[in-house]
Amino acid sequence: MNGVKAVLFDVNGTLVDIRTEENDAVFRAVANVLSYSGVALRRAEVRAAYADLMAEQRAASGEQHPEFDVVAIWTQVLERHATERTRGLPAAKRAWLPLHLAETQRAVSRRRLRRYPYVRTVLDALAARFPLAAAAAQAPLTPARPPSRAPRLSSNRARARASPPRRPVRPPPASPSQRKVMPPPAAPARHSTPCRRSCCSPSTSSSEPRP
Numbered sequence: 001m002n003g004v005k006a007v008l009f010d011v012n013g014t015l016v017d018i019r020t021e022e023n024d025a026v027f028r029a030v031a032n033v034l035s036y037s038g039v040a041l042r043r044a045e046v047r048a049a050y051a052d053l054m055a056e057q058r059a060a061s062g063e064q065h066p067e068f069d070v071v072a073i074w075t076q077v078l079e080r081h082a083t084e085r086t087r088g089l090p091a092a093k094r095a096w097l098p099l100h101l102a103e104t105q106r107a108v109s110r111r112r113l114r115r116y117p118y119v120r121t122v123l124d125a126l127a128a129r130f131p132l133a134a135a136a137a138q139a140p141l142t143p144a145r146p147p148s149r150a151p152r153l154s155s156n157r158a159r160a161r162a163s164p165p166r167r168p169v170r171p172p173p174a175s176p177s178q179r180k181v182m183p184p185p186a187a188p189a190r191h192s193t194p195c196r197r198s199c200c201s202p203s204t205s206s207s208e209p210r211p
Contacts, residue, residue, distance in 0.1 A: 005130070005131070007126050007131075007132050007133075007134070008133050008135055009134050010135055011135070015116060017112060017114050017116050018113060019110075019112040019113075020109040022104070024047075026108045029104055030108075031043045031045075034078075034101070037086050037089060038082070038084070038086040038147075039077075040083075040086075049077050052077050057072070070106075071098050074097075074098040074101040074105075078097060175199075
C-alpha cells in the first residue's frame with residue numbers, strides 16, 4: 001500500500017450491516033407526527049409524497065446511482081402541505097421538525113443494525129498506519145432538541161425551588177433536672193387473711209416473711 005495517505009470508508013453496507021423496511025407502519029407513524037404540526041395526511045398520501053420527492057431528487061442528480069437526502073424530502077413535504085398552524089409554529093421547531101421526521105422514519109423502519117464481523121480488527125490495524133475517516137451519504141440524523149419552555153415561577157417560588165430543603169427542627173434533650181422521675185411500682189395488695197389467690201401466693205408475694 002505504497003503512496004496511501006489515508007483510508008476513507010463508507011458506513012452503511014460497508015462497516016455497518018443495516019436493514020430497513022419501509023412498510024405502512026412507518027408512514028403511519030410519520031403521519032401521526034405530522035398531524036401534531038397541522039399537516040393532515042393519511043399514511044398513503046405521506047408515502048406517495050415521499051416517493052415522488054425522492055424520484056425528483058434522483059432525477060435532478062444526474063448520477064447513475066444517486067443518493068437522496070431524507071431531511072430535504074421531509075422539508076419539502078412540510079413546505080408543500082403546510083397549513084396556518086404549521087406556519088405559525090416557532091422557527092426553531094419548524095427547523096427541527098424535518099430532522100425529527102427523518103429520525104422517526106429510520107427508527108420505525110429499522111429491522112437490523114450491527115457491525116460487520118472483524119470490522120474492529122481491520123480498523124485497529126489500519127489506524128496504526130493511516131488516518132481513517134468515514135463518509136455518510138445522507139445528512140446526520142442527530143438534530144438538536146427543540147427549545148423547552150420552562151414554566152415561569154414567582155420570586156418566592158423560584159427561591160424555594162433553588163434553596164435546599166430544610167430539616168425539621170427538633171427540641172433539645174431535657175436536662176436531668178427536667179426529666180420526670182417515675183415512682184417505683186406499687187407492691188401488690190395483700191389480704192388481711194391469707195387466701196389461695198395469686199396475690200397471696202408465695203411465688204408472687206414479696207420476700208418479707210409472712211406473719
